[in-house]
Amino acid sequence: MPQGIEMRHIRKYFPSSDVLACDDVTFAVTKGEVHALVGENGAGKTTLMNILYGLISPDEGQILVDEKSVRIQHPNDAIRHRIGMVHQHFKLVPSFTIAENIMLGIEPNQFGFIDSRTEAEAVRKLADDFGLPVNPNARVADISVGMQQRVEILKTLQRDAQLLILDEPTAVLTPQEVHELYTVVRKLADSGRTIILITHKLLEVKEVADRVSVMRRGRMIGTHTVADVSIRDMANMMVGREVILQVDKAPAKPGETVLKVDNLLVSGMGSVPAVFGVSFQVRAGEILGIAGVTGNGQTELIEAIAGLRPVDGGGVTLLGEEITNKNVRERRDDGMAHIPEDRLVMGLNLTTNLDENVAVTLYQKPGYSERGVVRQSALRQLAGQIVSLFQIKSAKIGEGIRTLSGGNLQKIVLGRELHGSPKLIIANQPTRGLDVGSIEFVHQTLVEARDAGAAVLLVSVELDEVFSLSDRIAVMFEGRVMGVLDRKDANEQDVGILMAGGSLEGDQSAQEKVGA
Amino acid sequence: MTPKGLRLGLENAAIPIIAVILGLLISSIFVFIAQSDPVQTYQRLFCEGFGPRGCETFGDLIIFQPQADDGTTQTVFAPTYGVGGHPLSLVLERGTILILAALSATVAFQAGMFSIGMDGQLVLGSITVAFLGYWLPQQVYTLAGVIDPETAPAGLLTVMHLVIPLVCIAAAMAVGAFYSWIAGYLKVKLNVNELISTIILNAIAVQVVGYLLRNPLRSDFNTTARTFRIDDTAWLVPFNRGIFQDVEWFSGSRTGVGIIIALGAAVLVGFYLWRTTGGYEQRMTRGSRLFARFGGVPSERAALRAMLISGALSGLAGAIQILGVERRFVDGFQSSAFGFDGVLVAILARESIPGIMLFACFYAGLDQGVINLQFGNLPRQLGGIIIAFIILFNSMEDYIRRIISRIQSRLRPPRAQLAEVPGEPST
Numbered sequence: 001m002p003q004g005i006e007m008r009h010i011r012k013y014f015p016s017s018d019v020l021a022c023d024d025v026t027f028a029v030t031k032g033e034v035h036a037l038v039g040e041n042g043a044g045k046t047t048l049m050n051i052l053y054g055l056i057s058p059d060e061g062q063i064l065v066d067e068k069s070v071r072i073q074h075p076n077d078a079i080r081h082r083i084g085m086v087h088q089h090f091k092l093v094p095s096f097t098i099a100e101n102i103m104l105g106i107e108p109n110q111f112g113f114i115d116s117r118t119e120a121e122a123v124r125k126l127a128d129d130f131g132l133p134v135n136p137n138a139r140v141a142d143i144s145v146g147m148q149q150r151v152e153i154l155k156t157l158q159r160d161a162q163l164l165i166l167d168e169p170t171a172v173l174t175p176q177e178v179h180e181l182y183t184v185v186r187k188l189a190d191s192g193r194t195i196i197l198i199t200h201k202l203l204e205v206k207e208v209a210d211r212v213s214v215m216r217r218g219r220m221i222g223t224h225t226v227a228d229v230s231i232r233d234m235a236n237m238m239v240g241r242e243v244i245l246q247v248d249k250a251p252a253k254p255g256e257t258v259l260k261v262d263n264l265l266v267s268g269m270g271s272v273p274a275v276f277g278v279s280f281q282v283r284a285g286e287i288l289g290i291a292g293v294t295g296n297g298q299t300e301l302i303e304a305i306a307g308l309r310p311v312d313g314g315g316v317t318l319l320g321e322e323i324t325n326k327n328v329r330e331r332r333d334d335g336m337a338h339i340p341e342d343r344l345v346m347g348l349n350l351t352t353n354l355d356e357n358v359a360v361t362l363y364q365k366p367g368y369s370e371r372g373v374v375r376q377s378a379l380r381q382l383a384g385q386i387v388s389l390f391q392i393k394s395a396k397i398g399e400g401i402r403t404l405s406g407g408n409l410q411k412i413v414l415g416r417e418l419h420g421s422p423k424l425i426i427a428n429q430p431t432r433g434l435d436v437g438s439i440e441f442v443h444q445t446l447v448e449a450r451d452a453g454a455a456v457l458l459v460s461v462e463l464d465e466v467f468s469l470s471d472r473i474a475v476m477f478e479g480r481v482m483g484v485l486d487r488k489d490a491n492e493q494d495v496g497i498l499m500a501g502g503s504l505e506g507d508q509s510a511q512e513k514v515g516a
Numbered sequence: 517m518t519p520k521g522l523r524l525g526l527e528n529a530a531i532p533i534i535a536v537i538l539g540l541l542i543s544s545i546f547v548f549i550a551q552s553d554p555v556q557t558y559q560r561l562f563c564e565g566f567g568p569r570g571c572e573t574f575g576d577l578i579i580f581q582p583q584a585d586d587g588t589t590q591t592v593f594a595p596t597y598g599v600g601g602h603p604l605s606l607v608l609e610r611g612t613i614l615i616l617a618a619l620s621a622t623v624a625f626q627a628g629m630f631s632i633g634m635d636g637q638l639v640l641g642s643i644t645v646a647f648l649g650y651w652l653p654q655q656v657y658t659l660a661g662v663i664d665p666e667t668a669p670a671g672l673l674t675v676m677h678l679v680i681p682l683v684c685i686a687a688a689m690a691v692g693a694f695y696s697w698i699a700g701y702l703k704v705k706l707n708v709n710e711l712i713s714t715i716i717l718n719a720i721a722v723q724v725v726g727y728l729l730r731n732p733l734r735s736d737f738n739t740t741a742r743t744f745r746i747d748d749t750a751w752l753v754p755f756n757r758g759i760f761q762d763v764e765w766f767s768g769s770r771t772g773v774g775i776i777i778a779l780g781a782a783v784l785v786g787f788y789l790w791r792t793t794g795g796y797e798q799r800m801t802r803g804s805r806l807f808a809r810f811g812g813v814p815s816e817r818a819a820l821r822a823m824l825i826s827g828a829l830s831g832l833a834g835a836i837q838i839l840g841v842e843r844r845f846v847d848g849f850q851s852s853a854f855g856f857d858g859v860l861v862a863i864l865a866r867e868s869i870p871g872i873m874l875f876a877c878f879y880a881g882l883d884q885g886v887i888n889l890q891f892g893n894l895p896r897q898l899g900g901i902i903i904a905f906i907i908l909f910n911s912m913e914d915y916i917r918r919i920i921s922r923i924q925s926r927l928r929p930p931r932a933q934l935a936e937v938p939g940e941p942s943t
Contacts, residue, residue: 013925059925308809329812338810346810349803360800360811369793376791 004030005052005083005163005194010061012047019403021047022058023218029163034185034195036205036226039215040238040435042405045198048215049165053085054078084156085165090148092140099123099136102155126158130191132184145294146177153184163194170204174293175463175496182208200238200435202231203464216240239437249447252471255284258319258424258455259305265313266297266304268479274300276479277314282424287446287456288484289470291463291495297479298459299341302428305457306338307331319423332361335423339413339430341459343406347413350402354395355379358386358416386415390445407438414445425449428459443469463492477501531916532864532875539906546901550894557894565885566607568592569600598765603884605755605769609841610880611873612771613638615778616833617858618865618872619785620826624696625867626789627822628802629703633714634830634855636721637695641688641834643725646845647733648684649746649838656680665747676749684750685835692831693824695721700823704816718855725850733845741847752840774836779873781829786869788825798822830855860903864910879903 006028012021021044029035039045050056052063054072062069065081072078078085092101099120100107108118120136127134132150140148149169156164166185170178185195185208197209205212205226212229214221214237221237259282268274275297282288292298303309305316307328315324318334326334340346348357359379362368368378383397390411395404401412410430417425427446431439446469450456460466466473467490474484475498482498494504544554563571568580571594580594595604617634624631653665656676662668699717702708735744754772755763789795797818801808808815833854838845861879865871886899909916 306810327812328809329814332812340810342806345804346806349800349807351803352799356796356800359796360807360813363796364793372792372794374791374793374796 084161696827
């Protein structure tokens with residue numbers, strides 16, 4: 001039985017992007033503990049764990065399992081040393097059953113024919129042993145994200161992992177699923193297994209981990225017992241300076257109605273309605289936050305409002321003008337700005353340079369092009385303005401943006417979208433995957449835009465974010481708005497109930513369900 | 517340029533050069549199999565392709581010492597030594613059509629359309645000018661009451677010589693553009709894969725042109741079907757019959773106005789792609805279709821526009837080949853795959869305009885060298901093998917880059933202090 005794993009003086013340099021991802025990192029875990037590995041994006045935590053799992057080979061340093069130096073050059077080596085990893089993006093075959101996925105590569109077979117009954121039996125036994133019930137014959141495509149994660153964990157356990165690396169495990173889960181996961185993690189730790197939890201949610205660390213290691217810019221800042229450090233301490237260690245965790249904002253001064261969504265019907269994949277009769281309003285100078293678990297129609301709703309997805313019924317009105325059938329450019333001309341969920345594919349074009357990225361919304365406007373010829377100098381000037389206004393370090397005019405960090409990329413998107421003071425700002429998961437420092441910046445920027453009189457429609461699956469930014473909160477579940485609450489009257493419990501599809505019967509806030 | 521930009525630029529230029537060297541190295545295995553000496557073979561290959569008359573070694577490609585009749589030698593700069601005609605002028609002749617086809621491919625690729633329909637568009641353009649170049653002047657002569665063109669008034673001939681090639685070229689470009697638009701429309705409206713549709717459209721075009729050539733447009737009972745020779749007034753007169761008839765460098769080559777048109781087209785395509793809103797729209801569409809839609813870029817229109825321009829350039833390539841070089845459409849031309857060679861040139865040049873000029877000429881020279889080599893003991897296939905290997909190594913871009921960066925990281929220690937840590941490359 002391994003007594004612990006140690007990584008000594010690990011160094012990894014990526015020449016293609018000129019990043020020193022791990023700089024003399026020493027990291028140790030002992031048997032039976034839940035060890036959180038925290039740090040901002042780009043701090044090197046995923047790289048470190050990929051090295052441990054054999055996905056990346058380090059330039060220098062050694063890995064010790066039970067005080068014996070080992071070479072891990074491939075995930076197969078890691079599995080042999082009983083190390084398992086659950087990636088942030090699950091690596092399951094959707095069309096296979098749970099049993100087939102768990103036994104993939106180690107199928108019990110006779111003369112090459114797979115015995116599916118034995119397979120299902122083995123998985124059932126495994127699930128019972130660990131108290132993680134699953135239906136071995138269900139297809140992965142049909143089960144929830146939380147269940148998929150459970151399958152991934154079982155997969156590593158089937159391969160007898162003693163050390164489990166979980167990469168951002170709670171990013172995609174509902175609050176209930178998160179709690180189930182915590183229970184599972186504790187149980188596994190109690191059975192003598194070691195868990196490494198990669199995360200940047202500090203609340204999570206406090207709740208479930210025994211010890212925490214903080215990384216910053218490729219260096220190990222320190223390892224502490226969780227009970228001895230506060231969330232603020234950890235945040236400061238991560239960022240390297242004082243962080244304001246609470247958004248400072250004055251009470252909203254709502255003005256006229258900017259966006260009016262009326263009984264909107266939008267179809268999702270395969271003609272099943274993804275948004276089912278949603279109505280709400282957003283007024284100037286306020287932030288309406290839409291809370292909900294991922295995949296409850298938020299993306300479809302936002303895309304329909306932004307003009308990226310056809311509407312099947314109902315209407316969208318911007319400043320009293322019907323825009324339901326207008327195209328994206330017309331909507332933008334009417335004063336709409338959109339910070340998309342996926343900044344890498346939708347928000348930015350990574351194949352081109354900074355100038356052309358900031359130009360996409362206004363290249364055809366007078367001043368930026370004349371008779372079909374783009375005025376390069378105007379674009380450069382605009383890019384320069386945005387870079388200096390938003391303090392986008394390391395972004396340079398006329399140069400590529402591929403190697404910038406997530407926070408800097410999001411600043412480019414923000415800078416472009418907020419240029420020319422839009423009337424309506426749609427922000428879909430504006431801080432997804434960002435580090436604490438960048439989240440702080442994005443939040444401040446949105447509140448400033450609100451105070452300047454913009455209507456902000458915010459979608460987030462992070463309850464904290466919805467609560468700290470919104471003036472009113474709408475909760476979506478299965479394509480419907482379950483209720484719109486005033487921030488003052490809302491508490492996490494009520495929102496949690498609505499997010500899970502429950503209702504607040506007898507509660508007066510439920511009265512607000514339809515009207516806004 | 518910043519040091520980093522310079523480094524990237526050098527790296528981009530280094531990859532095709534490394535690919536060429538590796539391609540030649542590996543191909544030498546086949547030269548060995550053919551029981552020849554690779555060094556000697558390559559010397560002859562390059563001399564036939566790029567060297568002056570009498571060139572024998574790699575050195576002769578640059579500095580050459582030709583022997584005069586009286587036995588004395590002189591030292592000259594090889595590329596400009598034109599006694600007896602220079603193979604480089606033939607390279608220009610062959611390169612013209614490749615440049616235009618490669619530009620055509622580039623415009624389509626830069627809109628995210630992997631169209632390889634250059635062949636179909638090109639041969640349709642060719643057959644159009646082969647017909648118009650003969651038929652149109654006939655109509656004009658009939659209308660003007662001229663029985664023998666030799667006796668036509670000089671004024672009329674001059675006007676015709678200015679107008680008819682332009683009309684022919686415009687018609688060929690329109691035909692090519694229309695044929696390309698079909699694939700674009702199918703892609704944009706019905707989401708038909710443009711790679712498949714252009715392959716099919718190429719096959720259809722080749723068959724249709726074959727039919728036209730062998731039936732309605734056949735001029736005589738020559739064993740090889742061919743159209744009538746185009747009228748002299750439709751002919752883009754080559755340099756060696758026109759302004760440069762005293763320059764020996766051009767003798768034996770049918771290079772003419774075509775190369776100037778091709779260079780002009782290259783400049784215009786470069787300007788269009790990198791300086792106009794149209795080019796911006798199509799490049800953004802290529803970079804990320806979602807990004808373009810999100811930003812309000814009319815990406816469908818941009819893709820269709822790119823296909824139209826691409827088709828027009830292919831049609832232009834076909835027109836110049838007939839009007840300036842062949843002067844008639846001879847059976848076999850429709851399957852000579854100049855369009856596909858253009859696609860290869862575009863890929864090899866990584867869609868850069870200067871790269872296309874360079875590689876089109878390199879490709880043309882290699883092709884020409886090999887044709888002349890086959891009179892020796894080496895098979896014609898050698899050229900194909902070399903080009904195939906070069907393209908293969910060229911597409912190992914990532915691998916070559918990784919090797920380059922590995923060497924770099926050995927040579928140069930990483931910065932100790934990182935001002936800003938960019939995104940985690942591992943996830």
